[in-house]
Amino acid sequence: QVRLVESGGGLVQPGGSLRLSCAASGFTFSRYAMKWYRQAPGKERELVAYITSAGGSTNYGDSVKGRFTISRDNAKNTVYLQMNSLKPEDTAVYYCNALLAPINYWGLGTQVTVSS
Numbered sequence: 001q002v003r004l005v006e007s008g009g010g011l012v013q014p015g016g017s018l019r020l021s022c023a024a025s026g027f028t029f030s031r032y033a034m035k036w037y038r039q040a041p042g043k044e045r046e047l048v049a050y051i052t053s054a055g056g057s058t059n060y061g062d063s064v065k066g067r068f069t070i071s072r073d074n075a076k077n078t079v080y081l082q083m084n085s086l087k088p089e090d091t092a093v094y095y096c097n098a099l100l101a102p103i104n105y106w107g108l109g110t111q112v113t114v115s116s
Contacts (some may be wrong), residue, residue: 001026001099002024002025002026002027002098002103002105003025003026003107004023004024004096004097004098004105004106004107005022005023005024005096005107005108006020006021006022006094006095006096006107006109006110007020007021007022007023007106007110008020008021008110009072009094009110009111009112009113010046010111010112010113011113011115012084012086012112012113012114013114013115013116014087014088014114014115014116015085015086016086016114017082017084017085017086018083018086018112019080019081019082019083020036020080020081020083020094020110020112021078021079021080022036022078022079022080022081022096022107023076023077023078024077024078024096024098025077027033027098027100029074029077029082030053030054030074031053032053032098032099033050033051033052033053033098033099034051034070034079034096034097034098034101035047035048035049035050035051035096035098035099036049036050036070036079036081036094036095036096036097037071037094037095037097038088038090038092038093038094038095038112039092039093039095039109040091040092040093041087043092045095046061046063046110047061048060048061048064048068048081048094049061049064049068049069049070049077049081050070051070051071051072054074054077055071055072056092058070062086063081064083064090067083067084067085067086068081068082068083068084069081069082069084070082079096083112086112086114087114088114089113089114090112090114091112091113091114091115092110092111092112093107093109093110093111093114094099094109094110094111095107095108097102
């Protein structure tokens with residue numbers, strides 16, 4: 001079955017960095033685009049970053065452009081989110097997502113807290 005397992009979250013000070021990982025299994029990872037979403041308390045889930053199946057194209061939400069970088073290693077079935085210059089408003093649960101039409105698969109998420 002399809003599994004997405006996020007890791008790498010934690011508590012970081014403003015201006016700091018974290019790298020999230022999402023290990024995928026149960027499908028042919030290299031054939032699918034991958035996304036990172038986040039959801040802060042009381043807010044809707046928002047798209048953070050997107051990467052195509054081969055990694056040749058990426059896209060970012062306006063709030064993270066220039067600070068976050070999405071990448072993937074198809075040999076390891078893993079997608080990453082490098083987060084730099086973190087701000088308190090980046091605090092959220094971060095989710096990995098794969099759309100294997102018609103089903104949208106989600107991981108359980110990893111908590112990122114940016115606070116001094």
